[in-house]
Amino acid sequence: MKLRRPSLRRRLGIVSAAAVAVAVVGVSLAAWLLLRDQLSDVVNERLNRQVGFAIKIDSAGMQVPAPDGGPDTPLYQTVFADGSWLAPTGQAAIPVSATDREVARRERYESTEDVKINSTSYRVLTRWIHTKQTGPNGRAVQIAIDLSEMNNTLGRFGLILALTGSVGIIAAGVLGYLLTRAGLRPVDRVIAAAEHVASTQDLRAAVPVESNDPDEVTRVADSMNSMLSALDASREAQRRLVEDASHELATPLTSLRTNVDLMLRAENHPSRRLAPEDRQRLLIDVQAQMRELDHLIDEVVELARDPRSDEETTPLDLAAVVRSAVARARTRTPQVEFQIDAESVEISGRTGALERAVLNLLDNAAKWGPADAPVDVSVRRQASGAVVCVADRGPGVPTADLQRVFERFHRAPEARSMPGSGLGLAIVRQVVLAHGGRAWLTPRDGGGTQAWIELPSPGRGTARLSECGLTH
Numbered sequence: 125m126k127l128r129r130p131s132l133r134r135r136l137g138i139v140s141a142a143a144v145a146v147a148v149v150g151v152s153l154a155a156w157l158l159l160r161d162q163l164s165d166v167v168n169e170r171l172n173r174q175v176g177f178a179i180k181i182d183s184a185g186m187q188v189p190a191p192d193g194g195p196d197t198p199l200y201q202t203v204f205a206d207g208s209w210l211a212p213t214g215q216a217a218i219p220v221s222a223t224d225r226e227v228a229r230r231e232r233y234e235s236t237e238d239v240k241i242n243s244t245s246y247r248v249l250t251r252w253i254h255t256k257q258t259g260p261n262g263r264a265v266q267i268a269i270d271l272s273e274m275n276n277t278l279g280r281f282g283l284i285l286a287l288t289g290s291v292g293i294i295a296a297g298v299l300g301y302l303l304t305r306a307g308l309r310p311v312d313r314v315i316a317a318a319e320h321v322a323s324t325q326d327l328r329a330a331v332p333v334e335s336n337d338p339d340e341v342t343r344v345a346d347s348m349n350s351m352l353s354a355l356d357a358s359r360e361a362q363r364r365l366v367e368d369a370s371h372e373l374a375t376p377l378t379s380l381r382t383n384v385d386l387m388l389r390a391e392n393h394p395s396r397r398l399a400p401e402d403r404q405r406l407l408i409d410v411q412a413q414m415r416e417l418d419h420l421i422d423e424v425v426e427l428a429r430d431p432r433s434d435e436e437t438t439p440l441d442l443a444a445v446v447r448s449a450v451a452r453a454r455t456r457t458p459q460v461e462f463q464i465d466a467e468s469v470e471i472s473g474r475t476g477a478l479e480r481a482v483l484n485l486l487d488n489a490a491k492w493g494p495a496d497a498p499v500d501v502s503v504r505r506q507a508s509g510a511v512v513c514v515a516d517r518g519p520g521v522p523t524a525d526l527q528r529v530f531e532r533f534h535r536a537p538e539a540r541s542m543p544g545s546g547l548g549l550a551i552v553r554q555v556v557l558a559h560g561g562r563a564w565l566t567p568r569d570g571g572g573t574q575a576w577i578e579l580p581s582p583g584r585g586t587a588r589l590s591e592c593g594l595t596h
């Protein structure tokens with residue numbers, strides 16, 4: 125079974141509690157050890173004093189009196205070299221260890237040990253004494269001090285430390301949790317907004333940003349909002365393209381259907397049989413309409429393609445791309461003369477897409493230009509990049525339409541009798557914009573149209589031109 129990972133706020137609560145716990149345990153342990161050492165020193169000092177006192181009494185040949193039973197009274201005992209011992213009457217005996225016997229035998233000066241006497245903890249100091257009465261071997265004096273009070277104090281202190289520490293740790297955990305909960309509230313808002321978008325598919329619903337939101341949250345919300353509006357724009361563009369395309373596809377389809385219906389009806393009624401030349405004309409019409417439909421579908425597919433994702437951007441010579449487009453245009457419209465004057469310019473771009481864009485300009489020039497005037501094509505290097513110009517001697521585009529002809533399906537009224545669907549320049553604009561460039565039309569001196577494509581060299585801006593083939 126896979127365990128669910130705790131939420132961020134719970135994890136931060138645990139982390140802050142753990143950090144406080146480490147600090148509290150460290151400080152408490154240090155304080156407790158310090159106190160133990162201090163109390164132990166006090167006991168050791170007392171033992172020293174008491175043993176000196178006992179030695180004095182012993183040396184004077186006096187009997188140390190039995191303790192009065194008070195908890196503070198130390199125990200006293202004399203240990204002899206043979207291990208036997210003598211304690212004041214009525215006093216509990218101090219256990220004699222091997223080390224104590226070593227002291228009594230003068231093998232060591234003194235020893236300190238913690239022992240249990242009648243289940244009470246004592247610290248025992250055994251020290252060798254040598255007086256006239258003791259003979260050459262001497263003997264040892266033992267003093268035992270009750271450690272209960274020291275242990276009780278240490279126990280109480282430990283308990284207080286444990287209690288305050290635990291309260292501190294719990295408080296740190298709860299506080300950490302509450303603080304992160306308050307801190308993460310703006311994140312919750314962002315999550316709620318994202319979930320709302322996911323469930324309603326409403327890309328126009330923006331993630332709210334409040335003035336007191338932390339910087340990180342504002343940035344997340346801002347980038348989500350830009351992502352949403354980019355998605356919305358792209359979905360809107362796709363929707364419009366589908367609507368426009370289905371509308372435009374309907375026209376050639378209708379005339380195609382009409383022609384086919386006409387021929388079928390003529391076939392089914394022997395009396396209304398078409399004359400062979402009418403039939404031939406209708407078939408040629410159908411063929412032209414099918415070609416039109418084919419062209420239209422190609423263009424719609426081209427426009428629907430994401431301009432950024434299909435082809436790799438590489439360094440390329442724009443003159444070579446334009447020459448290749450001209451070669452294709454010559455095979456498409458062999459009756460039209462194309463004059464090319466191309467300067468080599470290296471730019472970075474997508475060869476296929478750029479060639480399709482230039483070919484669309486050449487198609488237009490060939491379509492509208494008179495058969496006896498050549499189409500002039502030039503490629504020029506610019507400080508800012510490169511410029512392609514395609515100039516014809518056709519009827520020109522009305523000034524009012526110069527911008528609008530780049531919109532999808534827009535055709536100047538005079539052009540409506542010509543084949544085409546009005547997508548060519550929209551494709552040009554899409555490709556050129558994706559390359560960071562511009563495309564526009566200008567009237568040509570002496571009549572005709574000049575179509576321009578300007579593409580930046582990597583890292584350069586663009587500058588406007590006015591005359592085809594000339595650099596300004």
Ligand SMILES: Nc1ncnc2c1ncn2[C@@H]1O[C@H](COP(=O)(O)OP(=O)(O)OP(=O)(O)O)[C@@H](O)[C@H]1O
Pocket residue numbers: 423484488489492493516518519520521529530534535536537538539543544545546547548549550573
């Ligand atoms: N060289 C030109 N001379 C005159 N008019 C032009 C020229 N180029 C474009 N236009 C005008 O701009 C309109 C849009 O051109 P665009 O290339 O987008 O469409 P199209 O050529 O009509 O159809 P498609 O290119 O989709 O086959 C044309 O219909 C025409 O009115």
Ligand SMILES: [Mg+2]
Pocket residue numbers: 484487488544546547548549
């Ligand atoms: Mg065109």
